[in-house]
Amino acid sequence: MPGVRVRFAPSPTGPLHIGGARSALFNWLFARRHGGTFVLRIEDTDLERSTRSSEENILASLRWLGLDWDEGVEVGGPHGPYRQTQRLELYRGYARRLLEAGIAYHCYCTEEELAAERADLMARGELPRYLGRCRDLCQAEKARLEREGRRPAVRFKVPADQTVVVDDLVRGEVSFECSGIGDFIIVKSDGIPTYNFAVVVDDHCMEISHVIRAEEHLSNTPRQVLLYRALGWPLPEFAHVSLILGKDRSKMSKRHGATSIEQYMEMGYLPEALVNFLALLGWSPGGEEEVLSLDQIREQFSLDRVAKNPAVFDLDKLNWLNGYYIRQSSPERLADLAVPYLQREGLLPREISPDRRRWVEMMVSLLKDYLNNMSEIVRRADVFFAETVDPVDGEALEVMRQAEVPAVLGRMRDKLKAASGVDEESVKKMLKELGRELGLGGKKVFMPLRVAITGQVHGPDLHRIIPILGAERTARRLERALTAAGR
Numbered sequence: 001m002p003g004v005r006v007r008f009a010p011s012p013t014g015p016l017h018i019g020g021a022r023s024a025l026f027n028w029l030f031a032r033r034h035g036g037t038f039v040l041r042i043e044d045t046d047l048e049r050s051t052r053s054s055e056e057n058i059l060a061s062l063r064w065l066g067l068d069w070d071e072g073v074e075v076g077g078p079h080g081p082y083r084q085t086q087r088l089e090l091y092r093g094y095a096r097r098l099l100e101a102g103i104a105y106h107c108y109c110t111e112e113e114l115a116a117e118r119a120d121l122m123a124r125g126e127l128p129r130y131l132g133r134c135r136d137l138c139q140a141e142k143a144r145l146e147r148e149g150r151r152p153a154v155r156f157k158v159p160a161d162q163t164v165v166v167d168d169l170v171r172g173e174v175s176f177e178c179s180g181i182g183d184f185i186i187v188k189s190d191g192i193p194t195y196n197f198a199v200v201v202d203d204h205c206m207e208i209s210h211v212i213r214a215e216e217h218l219s220n221t222p223r224q225v226l227l228y229r230a231l232g233w234p235l236p237e238f239a240h241v242s243l244i245l246g247k248d249r250s251k252m253s254k255r256h257g258a259t260s261i262e263q264y265m266e267m268g269y270l271p272e273a274l275v276n277f278l279a280l281l282g283w284s285p286g287g288e289e290e291v292l293s294l295d296q297i298r299e300q301f302s303l304d305r306v307a308k309n310p311a312v313f314d315l316d317k318l319n320w321l322n323g324y325y326i327r328q329s330s331p332e333r334l335a336d337l338a339v340p341y342l343q344r345e346g347l348l349p350r351e352i353s354p355d356r357r358r359w360v361e362m363m364v365s366l367l368k369d370y371l372n373n374m375s376e377i378v379r380r381a382d383v384f385f386a387e388t389v390d391p392v393d394g395e396a397l398e399v400m401r402q403a404e405v406p407a408v409l410g411r412m413r414d415k416l417k418a419a420s421g422v423d424e425e426s427v428k429k430m431l432k433e434l435g436r437e438l439g440l441g442g443k444k445v446f447m448p449l450r451v452a453i454t455g456q457v458h459g460p461d462l463h464r465i466i467p468i469l470g471a472e473r474t475a476r477r478l479e480r481a482l483t484a485a486g487r
Contacts, residue, residue: 004036005209008062008069009199011043012055015260018252018313019214019244020058021065022278026241027212028067029279029301039206040072042083043199045192050085061261065271066294071206079206084198091193094201094231095154095186103230104186106152107134108145129182130155154187156197156227164222169210169239169303176222184223196220200227203236212239212303239303242282245310252313268337268374270329273322281311291324319372326368331361337374338364338381345378347385359468366464384468388480389455396451400485405448407438412449413478416471427463452481 008024010016016024031038040062044050059074071077081087098104107130109117118128135157137145145152162178186197193201203211218240228235244252258264264274272293279297280290283306292300326334339360342348352360367380383389391397399405415430416422422430435445449462453474459465466474 003209004031004034005039005207006031006036006212007039007041007072007203007206007208009041009043009202010058011046011049012051012058013046013049014054015262016058016061017259018261018278021061021261021274022244022281023213023241024062024067025065025275025278026283026301026306028069029298030210030212030303031070032298033301036209037070038068039077039079039208040069040075040082041202041206042073043195045084045195045198047085047192057262061265064265065261065275084193084202087198087202088191088193090205091187091198091201092191095193095197098156098186098230099154101230102157104154104156105135105183106137106142107155107183107185108137108142108150108152109133110150127180129180130184132183135183151189153185153189155183156186156223156230158183158223158226164225166218166221166225166238168218169237170242170306171215171218171240171308174218174221178222178226181222181226186227196223197227200224200231200233204228204231204233208236210237210239212241215240215243239306241306242308243310244281244313246313247315249310249312266375268341268371268376269318269322270325270337270374273318273325276325277318277321280317281313282307291321323372326371326374329368331365334364334368334374335361338377341375341378342381347378347381362468366460366468369460383454383456383465389453389477390484391451392455393457396455396457399447399451399457400481402444402448404438404440404444405485406482408434408440408445408448409452409478409482411438413475413482416466416475416478419471422467422471422474424463424467427466431462448481449478453477 006027008020008027010020010024028038030036040059042055044055055073062069069075071079072082076082095104099106109130113133114130117131117133121128121131134152134155142152158178158181160178164176164178166174166176168174184196185194187193202208221238221240225235246252252259258267261274275294276290276292276297279292279301283301285292285297285300285305329337335357339348339352342360343350348356348360363381363384364377367377370380371377391400411434412430415434419426419430431445431449434440435442438445446462447457450459451457453462453465453469469477
């Protein structure tokens, strides 16, 4: 598909939201799939709420997800500038063009007057819209209103009795009656363009071929189509992606879990897991496989496999995917991810020796099968940092009441004290010898040892736990368990 140009155009009023990240991903995938161009534009005309820190957060989040851009903020390009606040003269020029053509007009209505008009229409059961009070003002009336200190906005004249038909690449043909739209503002009284006007000017001037965005923007599309037509510009292709809902089928919100990419980063989710998950929110691959790398998704992505129905944000599925990618990661990478959480809890010092670093790699390799995200390492690793452990529940206490427990704990303690060092193979040998010497089956040996060493009846294999704890610390825990049992 030659000439594909898509854009992601966030407003920097907060961190990158899950929905925004999915829109960025779908645009990036479409561009890369068709050898096109991905443009990153910042829509910062909300002067009160837009901040550079939010912009930096958005850019950092996109990069963390593995999404790069060919044109836009920080990388430049032939269609810049790429921040709307740096393009105000461009918008004013096109607004003048519409005013001179009689397609737009100055509106002097106050917020109070507009609110009263909306309330009246709603009371009559009609759709709230602007009824055109300022459409046909004469020069004298305009002058009088300006003497009152009123600063006009610019409104677009919506043609009456027309239907706007959008052939959406996801939703099919969608029709809008102009009679329900009303003349809408394109430039506010402070000279700042509204979203619908600025986005049309930017998308045209940046030669955007496909506008791929969330379904919530579908209602804006007829206004934008009317502006394209009024300015004599060709329409881009539109594709509106379904909403993201929580498992209760309501719109995704904080009660369904974290909503920003930054929060998932902080909780220890891996970028490849989040990308895989986001891609499956509203898009389906050709086969049954759900674990897909970014390259695999890019090779398969197409808009005809994007669903019309809302996508459900299933945290359990994300956790499953993230656990999978954690298990596929190298010990070195897992240690890199785990260390900051352990340092934050005071479990590791700021400076870590090479030996301690190797110890962390051993520990996270052991625990990775039990992690949904890397922040859970603090809770899971507690057994390796604690000075003492106690049975965590009634089942563990019951194990320690068995008659053979003192012999098992005492004999294993003695073996560890006599050992010059332990590794997985030597511990396996000790455990086999212990069972043979005492004439006990595996469960009778392993269960009391596990409870004495970890406090729990379930967990990783003992021959992997003990080398990480070390012979001396393990022997101390066995001694303490013997003392606690009063035997």
